Structure formats: structure tokens, C-alpha cells
Amino acid sequence: MNPGALALPLIAVAPLLGASARLPLRIACCASAAGAVALAWFFFDVADSVAVAILPIWIASTLVTLRFGRRDEVGETVTGEALDALRKRRAALRGTVAAAERDEVRALQIYGAAKGMAGALSLEEMGPRVTSAVQRLFDSYEFILYAVEDGAPASLQRRGTWKREPPLERFPTAAAVIRPPAVAEIVPVLFIPIAGAAGDVSGALFVKVSPEPSHEDEIVRIAADLGPQLAMALAKALLFRQLELQSRRDGLTSTLRRQPFLDRLAEEFKRGAVFKTRFSVLMIDIDHFKLINDTHGHPAGDAVLTRIGKILNDSIYETDVAGRYGGEEFIVLLPRSEADGALRRAETLRARIEAEKISTPFGDLSVTVSIGMASYPAAGTTADNLIGAADKALYAAKDAGRNRVVGS
Numbered sequence: 001m002n003p004g005a006l007a008l009p010l011i012a013v014a015p016l017l018g019a020s021a022r023l024p025l026r027i028a029c030c031a032s033a034a035g036a037v038a039l040a041w042f043f044f045d046v047a048d049s050v051a052v053a054i055l056p057i058w059i060a061s062t063l064v065t066l067r068f069g070r071r072d073e074v075g076e077t078v079t080g081e082a083l084d085a086l087r088k089r090r091a092a093l094r095g096t097v098a099a100a101e102r103d104e105v106r107a108l109q110i111y112g113a114a115k116g117m118a119g120a121l122s123l124e125e126m127g128p129r130v131t132s133a134v135q136r137l138f139d140s141y142e143f144i145l146y147a148v149e150d151g152a153p154a155s156l157q158r159r160g161t162w163k164r165e166p167p168l169e170r171f172p173t174a175a176a177v178i179r180p181p182a183v184a185e186i187v188p189v190l191f192i193p194i195a196g197a198a199g200d201v202s203g204a205l206f207v208k209v210s211p212e213p214s215h216e217d218e219i220v221r222i223a224a225d226l227g228p229q230l231a232m233a234l235a236k237a238l239l240f241r242q243l244e245l246q247s248r249r250d251g252l253t254s255t256l257r258r259q260p261f262l263d264r265l266a267e268e269f270k271r272g273a274v275f276k277t278r279f280s281v282l283m284i285d286i287d288h289f290k291l292i293n294d295t296h297g298h299p300a301g302d303a304v305l306t307r308i309g310k311i312l313n314d315s316i317y318e319t320d321v322a323g324r325y326g327g328e329e330f331i332v333l334l335p336r337s338e339a340d341g342a343l344r345r346a347e348t349l350r351a352r353i354e355a356e357k358i359s360t361p362f363g364d365l366s367v368t369v370s371i372g373m374a375s376y377p378a379a380g381t382t383a384d385n386l387i388g389a390a391d392k393a394l395y396a397a398k399d400a401g402r403n404r405v406v407g408s
Helices: 003-020 025-046 049-118 123-138 213-248 258-275 289-296 298-315 339-355 383-399
Strands: 143-149 152-159 176-178 189-195 201-208 279-286 321-326 329-335 358-360 363-365 369-376 405-407
Touching: 049 123, 049 213, 123 143, 123 152, 123 201, 123 213, 143 213, 152 201, 176 213, 189 213, 201 213, 258 279, 258 321, 258 329, 258 369, 258 383, 279 289, 279 298, 279 339, 279 383, 289 298, 298 321, 298 329, 298 339, 298 358, 298 363, 329 339, 339 369, 339 405, 369 383, 383 405
Parallel strands: 369 405
Antiparallel strands: 143 152, 143 201, 176 189, 189 201, 279 329, 279 369, 321 329, 358 363
């Protein structure tokens, strides 16, 4: 027997060994082809009976290699696809985690801003807190805060330089970035509607933002979350202001109550002492008011008081202060008004009241008033002295026949 025939068994099972070693299918096939060539050489050249015996073994080894080698190759392909899918899932999870972390940071920022604004009990206290929130959330310090009162928007706070206040009626009901030329500014303006849970709009916040659009979606989401928090804080501040006004103002005449008026008068005395300014006080009494109550009843008297209070509030300047001193007596503070000017204004006020037809449950009534005037510092340098001088002038007007003005 040819000595080379001793290698035939290894050649015959070479394909099977390649497959069992998890070599690629093409390598195992190459080994099978090499085995076929070796078998042919041995068979035709040597005609060794061993080659004839090995031939069935080679055929079986090749078939097994083809079957299981293909299955392994498919398995390797499936395994690669699974790894690719896992990598994609891991990348997606990383994106989800990063988004969740950003949402958490945004939520904490909004919570901090909302907590700060919720602590404000007045619009004055709310101003710095809104400024801080705008800077923290939108990296801006220029904004306009509107509040809707009695159906009309009013600008409560304004920071920065604005060419023109944006009109509320031309903007959407949801948070959005408005770009020029829809706004008069050269940079985009973030619009934040301030609406309660019921959807009723109580105001709006306009914020100048960066012109770069890359973070536009993010700041719009922040704005949408901030809007309801602003609504609660603004409603609280407006309610507190309303309660404060109600506590300071007389419910019947809408003029200041006596003590708040005296507090304001004390401030004017301090200002006069420091800056050497002059001011005047008017004491006003409705003539024959007791007769109105006795003849027409208290509802008619209340109607007269209400109308006189409105006339006073409508007739005085923005810096002036009208108050109800007691009963049918009113008092008016005229800052920076000397005696001659105060007398002229008192006469104008008296004439307007005399010409007024006051509607009551018992028909229209005409009333007159008597007015006493006193000026600081000539008539007094303390509140008691000045009011006392105006009161004496009032009684002098009544003694002179009523419906007239007398100065101290």
C-alpha cells in the first residue's frame, strides 16, 4: 500500500473538521474540493483499495459540512443583525435618557420659578420674580407682562427697550415664537398666553429671545409649561390687590377710607418738609344731607353719596387723593397746589356738583356742597392743624349761606 494513502482518512474528514471548527463555509468547501482532488489522484494513480473505501466517507463529510456550515453561516448572519438591533436600541435608550434628564432640569427650573412667583402677594413683589424667571428660563431680561382687567389688557411690567408693545388680539392662543415682521422688534418675540385651568385668558407675557431657531421648540415647550404657573401667580397678585383696594376704599363712594387718606397725607407732609413743596386740603360737606335722608330715605342718601364720590374721583388729577372723612363729609388732597390754585379748583368742583342731576330711587335730585380750603404751610404744619383749618373754613362757608368755597 502506498504510504501516502495513510493521509486519506484525514483528507476525507477535512470538510467535517472545518465545519466543526466553525470555519466559514467557503473554507470548508475548499477543504472538500482539495479532498476530492487527493482522492482522485490516489485512486487513479495508485488504485489503492483504501481510496475506494474512503470515498463514501468523503462524500458523507462533504454533505454534513454543506448542511451544518450553511446553518452556522445563517446563525452568524442572524447574530450580526441582532447585535445591530441591540446597538440601535442602546442608542435610542441613550437619547430617551438624555431627553428625560433635560425634561427633569426644565421641570425643576419651572418649579423654582413658579415657587418664587407664588410667594408674591402683590404686583410689586411679582415684578422681580418674573424678571428672575425670564432670565433663568429664556436667558433674556426684556419682557412685557400684560394683565386682563375688566376685559381690557393693561401693561403691568415692562423691561428692556421695545419699539412698540405687541397687540394681544393678533397673536395665537398657544405659546409660540413670533418673528419679524409680525412684531416690530428686530429679534423674535416669545408669546406666552396666561390662562387658567378653565381656559380664560388673564394676561400674556412677551419675551425677546435669541434669533437662532435651534432651540425654538425647547423654549416653546418651556413657555407652555410656564403659562399655567404664571396664571396662578398673577391671579393671586390681582386678587390681593383687589382685596387691598377694597380694604382701603370706601365701599359706597370708592374714595379712600379715612385712615388710608391720613396715611397718604402724612407722606405728603414728609415730602413737603424735605423738598419745601406746598399742598392744599379741601374739606367738602353735602348741604342739607340730613334733610335728603329724612325726606327720601337712606337709599336716596346713599345714591347721592355714591354719585358725589364718583364726581370727586373723576374731577381730580392722577396725583390727587380723595377720601371720605365721615358721614357726608369728604376730604381732598391737592399735592403741589398753592392756595390760589386750590381755591379755583374747589370752585370748579362746587359748580360741577351743583349742575349735576343725581338719579335716585325717588327721582332726580340736585344737591350743593360747601367747601373749606387750607394750604400747607401757611394754615398748618401738622395734619391735625391743617385739617382743623380746612374744617373751620368749611363751617365759615356754611355760616355764609352754604354752596360756596372759603379759604382759611
